[in-house]
Amino acid sequence: MDEDSIILQKPLSQLIADQLKRRIWNKEIQFGERLLETDLAETYDVSRSTIREALKILEIEELVISQARKGTYVADFTQQDLDEIIELRTLIESQAFKHAVNNLDQKHFRDLEEITNQMKAKVDEKDWNELFDLDMKFHSYVVNLCGNSRIIKIYDSLQVQIRTFLMHLDQYYSSHQSFYDEHKELLQALASKDVQIVNERVKNHIEYVEEKLLGVGAGQKSELEKEEV
Template structure:
């Protein structure tokens, strides 16, 4: 008999559970980027040993969510414009290819799953719940990438999940409303269902590169590129 999801969570080491809670605090901005994390304070807050906290911080460091500086301490990594641009470039390369490869593999149950995720996004948009939207955004994209048929692309994408989620945490400042973010996923799903490779590629690139146009003022440049395709 397979263990239930709740049992799997319970069986997680305490350090992993704390690392997960710290991630959520960072993504919800209860802990700020660049903020120092003190072992003593965290150990007292979670009522655990400092060694458990050190292990939790090592997990976050391996995921590049925190950085340790000799004789200075451990800090939440600061996500710079350069980091954002590198993430945009990498996501565009991986996802545009993975979405194209996933299209011929889409079956009715896959479409139904994506429709379910988009439906949940509508509810989160109505509630102005950006954090919930970002979690569902990751679920949507990961689900499609998982259908691409390339195990190495899937593995690389999975390894980037923490960094992608950190990248998403400030996207609300670039969108006019949660509805606009939701609408982009409706368009992505419509493009996937259409079977038009060109449309899928364009929608994926527009969705991911939208933030770059805001960061670098490249909207006119992108529109020219897309109009010439």
């Protein structure tokens, strides 16, 4: 089934929810911004009930918040949200990637190579949004091969939150090239079939982000953890 067929099968409310997500990720709609049903219904030429359904989808995904007598707003993405996503990614992806190693065959490596090739093209175009979409595609592909249905289900439920988290990263990477290079190194680690190398590479990939976002290096982090104890 091709992508167009899948899109045609989606309810209208889901299609609108997807477009609103994309506008948030593209920073066309800002965190904390109020979303008015009447304006959105006019923009998308649909009924207000369809817009309400779309906003309900986004509310379930924790991308918007509805407040009685106040309206619906795009949820703020706080420092705590960033911390929690980093922690979750470390826990889930380090385990999933390790388990996926022995399940990867030549077809899987060709698919992952194709994703990294697409990333290389987006590096040349300096397109962060497409790079982040491909990042999600790369990581989800490997997680889905871990053989643990519950890990896969939990990771799938976090997709929107993780993608929203990624939109913060463009200001922390030195270049589009460095972002691509990390994924090339991840692929090389997987190809080595060495679980320890894969685990270290995944954690380094995520901890690099943690250091940039939180301003805490590995040494500082250890000292802070000692103080907390």
